[in-house]
Amino acid sequence: MSTTDTSCRRRGTSTIMGTLIFVGIMFTAVIPMMLVMRQADTLHEMRKHELDILDQDRAMESLYLYVCPEGQDSSYVDVTMVNKGEVPAHVVNIWINDTQVPVDANIPSLSEDELGPFELDRVEGREYDIRATTDRGNIFPSETGILHYGEDGWDIEIFSIRILVSRRTWNLHIQVWIGDSPEGDPYYDQRIRWRIGSAYEIIVPQQGDYYVKITRRWGSPLFDGKVTIEWPQGEPWVWIFA
Amino acid sequence: MKEREKLNGRRGISPVISAVVLSAVVLTVGGILWAFSQGTMTISAEDYADSVIEMTNIISERFIVEHVAYGEDGLRVWIYNYGSVDIEVKIQVGGVIYPDDWVEVAEGGFAEMDLPSYLADKGDELVIVAYTRRGNNVYYRYIVPS
Numbered sequence: 279m280s281t282t283d284t285s286c287r288r289r290g291t292s293t294i295m296g297t298l299i300f301v302g303i304m305f306t307a308v309i310p311m312m313l314v315m316r317q318a319d320t321l322h323e324m325r326k327h328e329l330d331i332l333d334q335d336r337a338m339e340s341l342y343l344y345v346c347p348e349g350q351d352s353s354y355v356d357v358t359m360v361n362k363g364e365v366p367a368h369v370v371n372i373w374i375n376d377t378q379v380p381v382d383a384n385i386p387s388l389s390e391d392e393l394g395p396f397e398l399d400r401v402e403g404r405e406y407d408i409r410a411t412t413d414r415g416n417i418f419p420s421e422t423g424i425l426h427y428g429e430d431g432w433d434i435e436i437f438s439i440r441i442l443v444s445r446r447t448w449n450l451h452i453q454v455w456i457g458d459s460p461e462g463d464p465y466y467d468q469r470i471r472w473r474i475g476s477a478y479e480i481i482v483p484q485q486g487d488y489y490v491k492i493t494r495r496w497g498s499p500l501f502d503g504k505v506t507i508e509w510p511q512g513e514p515w516v517w518i519f520a
Numbered sequence: 521m522k523e524r525e526k527l528n529g530r531r532g533i534s535p536v537i538s539a540v541v542l543s544a545v546v547l548t549v550g551g552i553l554w555a556f557s558q559g560t561m562t563i564s565a566e567d568y569a570d571s572v573i574e575m576t577n578i579i580s581e582r583f584i585v586e587h588v589a590y591g592e593d594g595l596r597v598w599i600y601n602y603g604s605v606d607i608e609v610k611i612q613v614g615g616v617i618y619p620d621d622w623v624e625v626a627e628g629g630f631a632e633m634d635l636p637s638y639l640a641d642k643g644d645e646l647v648i649v650a651y652t653r654r655g656n657n658v659y660y661r662y663i664v665p666s
Contacts, residue, residue, distance in 0.1 A: 291539060292546050299550035303557045311561040318572040325576045376589035378598065415584045415602035
C-alpha cells in the first residue's frame, strides 16, 4: 500500500515539473517570438499604409509653373508656381536646361508663390527649358513652354485688349490707362469715327491691370472699369464686350 | 511483525532516491529543451523581423531619373531619392552598366552619374534604366537633342 502511494506521488512530481517547463518555454520563448513577429508585421503594414498615402499624395500633386522674363530683354526670369492640387507642394529643385538650382519653397494647396528671379545667360537663338521638381518626385514643366531668346529679345506673347462692340456707334472714344485707375495720361487714347467693323485690338506692353473707358458721343458709356491680363496664368489678351 | 516493519522501512529509501534522480533528469532535459527553444525562437524571431524590415525597405524605395543631359561631357544622369530609405543605385544605358560600384543616394538626396565615354548621335533615343541593389527599377526615355 505504501509502495503504491510513493509511485503515485513520483508521477505527480514529474507531471508538475514537465508542465512547469512547458509553461516556462511558452512564456519565455514562444510567446515573445510571436510578439516580435506580430510587431514586425504591424510595422510592415504601417509602412505600407504610409507608402499608399505618399503615392496617393504624389498622384494628387498639381503644380502649374509659369515662367516669365522680367522684360523683353531682361536676363532675369520669374517663376510663378500655382498649386491647384489638394495637397501642399514642396519644391526642391528648379531646372534651367541642364543646370540644377536647389530651392526650398512650400506652396500650400490652392495658392501660389513666386520664385526667383533666376538669371539666364541670354544667348541668341538659345532655348531655355525650365522645370520644377517636388519632394514627392514629380517634375512639372513650364506651362508657358520653352523660352526662346532671339535677336529682339525674348520671344514672348503679344499682349492685347480686345474690344467687341455689339452696338452700332459712329463715334467711339477708347481710352486705356496702365494700372487699375484712370490716373494721368492714358496709354491709349483714340477716337474712332465712321469705322466699319466693331472689333478692336489694342496692343499693350505687358500683362497686368489696365483701366479701360469706352464712351460714345451720345448715350451712356459702353465700358468703364478695370481689366486684367492674367498671363502667364491665363491668356495674353483680355476681351471686353461693350 | 517487527521484522516486517524493518523491511518496509528499508524499502522507503529507494523511492526517494529514484524521485530525486527522476526529478534531476526531468530538470536537466527540461532545462536543455528550454535553452534550445529559447535560442531557436530568438533566432527565428530575429530572422523573421530582419526579413520583414528588408521587405519593408524594398517596398519603401522611391526614386526617379530626375534629369538627363548629353553634351561635351558625355551623358549625365541625375537620380533623386524621394523615398524614406537610403538606396544604392546603378544605371544601364543600352548595354552599358555604370558605375562598377553601387552609388549611395541618401534619403531625400540626389546623385549625378556621369558617363563621359558614352557616345550617342543627335536624335538617338536612349532608354535609361536606374536600378537599385534591392531590385527596384525606374525607366527614362531620352532623345539626344539635335
